[in-house]
Amino acid sequence: MTDPHRGGPARSGRIRLAAGAVALALLAPMAACGSGEDGGIPTINLYYSPEQNLQKVVDDCNAQAGGRYEIKYRVLPRAADEQRVQLVRRLAAEDSGMDVLGLDVTWTQEFASAGWLLEWTGERRAEAERGTLAGPLETAQYEDKLYAAPKNTNVQLLWYRTDLVSQPPRTWDEMINFALGLKGRGQPYRVITMGAQYEGLVVLYNTLVASAGGQILNSEGTKAVFDDGAVRALEVLRDFANAGITTSSFSNTIEDQARLDFQSGAGAFQLNWPFVYPAMQEADPELAKKVKWARFPGVDPNTPSKVTIGGVNLAVSRFSRHPEESFEAATCLRNPEHQKFSAINDGVPPTIESVYAEPEMAEAYPMRDTILAELKDAATRPLSPAYQNISTVLSATLSPPSKIQPERTADRMREAAQDALESKGVLP
Incomplete structure (x- = not known):
């Protein structure tokens, strides 16, 4: 099943869903792993849709963390509806194993209105907004507050x-x-x-x-x-x-x-x-x-x-045991360097405008100027819980x-x- 919320399946010789990711998706409901409560370094559970090369981004962010925490990529099911059902049920149960959440752009307001997300404030908000295109940023807001940081976007x-x-x-x-x-x-x-x-x-x-x-x-x-x-x-x-x-x-x-x-x-x-x-x-x-x-x-x-834009926003669960580390992890996962990597290797258009000017984007996105022109004058779906x-x-x-x-x-x-x-x- 395709994922219309995120803009359909990104496919090429290098843009394919790995068999291992499929297997992990089947295990995702059982992955409410501990978040470092045993006294070790905190585990930050990232619940996100299948993306072939996202693990490399996770590995890089873990290296940058220098042992202060470790992000674990918990792969959600392929279908958007199944992703939402799993997230909703676990958040409604106040599952403390939920830390960083990859949300479809149409879910952010719904989850924020339910009280399941932590607000991005101060320097965190400033960093999430810095250079981010207005359309994707609008999908991450609820009642004039920011509840997520846009990671990737899409347009037809x-x-x-x-x-x-x-x-x-x-x-x-x-x-x-x-x-x-x-x-x-x-x-x-x-x-x-x-x-x-x-x-x-x-x-x-x-x-x-x-x-x-x-x-x-x-x-x-x-x-x-x-x-x-x-x-x-x-x-x-x-x-x-x-x-x-x-x-x-x-x-x-x-x-x-x-x-x-x-x-x-x-x-x-x-x-x-x-x-x-x-x-x-x-x-x-x-x-x-x-x-x-x-x-x-x-x-x-x-x-x-x-x-109309698609895409994914990164949010931090209100029930996370490690909110500070979760915000830091989310910020790393969607920074300009990693947005460029994911765009080139997984075919997901960036939300940070400056990334489109990077020379490496030219081959992967020969249509990047047209994409960017649409994104700078885009439509969002009705923003409502x-x-x-x-x-x-x-x-x-x-x-x-x-x-x-x-x-x-x-x-x-x-x-x-x-x-x-x-x-x-x-x-x-």
């Missing part, structure tokens, strides 16, 4: 065939017209992206809403809005789904299926995360030579798109996109999202 791009299209479309209307023209000439024409009933569809809709200047919730995150921009986004999504340019499986497609469909040669355009670039180079080098990238298409030709409930009702109401009735669908989503906000549930 428009991928297009240069042998079919000389210039990338700037808007969804242009993209649809380009695709219809190719179809009329009997050439590959499909626009391939994610339309299944899951978080990926919510991400697509959220990007369209932000690009249309709309709102799903008010700025305080307390009221469901679904204004004119949100209705316009529904119109765009409906028109796209019914234009005759998607795959027949559009309403069931998730990230990796979209990648495979495009690699098969059926598409002229793909809207997906950057993991498709190294994957395509490995799977079909000849096709890869014909593929370029551009900013995600906008709704209005005079307004650049605002693309009730986001998981909101996402569930949105994905159900949006699916299938071909059946959307913009005004009526907006009314339904507004009512359902308000109910989700008022329930304020935090348990799985």
Whole structure:
């Protein structure tokens, strides 16, 4: 299963999940190891999703700690939903074996509102904020306080065939017209992206809403809005789904299926995360030579798109026996040097802007300028402790996109999202 919260699976010859990590994931529920209570050096348990080369970062931070503590990497399950369930259950039980937590950007507010996270204050906060892009930083805040430090982020791009299209479309209307023209000439024409009933569809809709200047919730995150921009986004999504340019499986497609469909040669355009670039180079080098990238298409030709970010934030559990060491460990794990290492070796885009200018980034991220431009003008998903409930009702109401009735669908989503906000549930 892909992980839409974090931006899909990063894959290449060097970006693969190690078999050992899979085995560790199965053991993760039993890994509530002691945190140095026996009088030895403190153990700092890092609960984080599978990332092939993260252990090397952990080893480096342990070396820098000089024996004052030791970080242990406890690998969470692959699927985001399973990660969240495990973390929620153990935090609700006030498990003192939880120290540093790798949280999806949509969970930080939920966990902070439950009282499970320690606030980043003073110099800790200053260090976490220093040079960090505004969009990722916003996902780490709750009620104007910082509860996590952004470790990595992600945005989707428009991928297009240069042998079919000389210039990338700037808007969804242009993209649809380009695709219809190719179809009329009997050439590959499909626009391939994610339309299944899951978080990926919510991400697509959220990007369209932000690009249309709309709102799903008010700025305080307390009221469901679904204004004119949100209705316009529904119109765009409906028109796209019914234009005759998607795959027949559009309403069931998730990230990796979209990648495979495009690699098969059926598409002229793909809207997906950057993991498709190294994957395509490995799977079909000849096709890869014909593929370029551009900013995600906008709704209005005079307004650049605002693309929804993914990523992971590092938080410190309120129940940790060693909070000081945990903050220090989290700061080390996401410092500029380690963000660059993880970007190059594990394909996770940095949250610290200066890292993009590092010379080593050029080969691993030839699309880095486009990624950075989107990140500096990005959209976040609705920032609310009730986001998981909101996402569930949105994905159900949006699916299938071909059946959307913009005004009526907006009314339904507004009512359902308000109910989700008022329930304020935090348990799985």
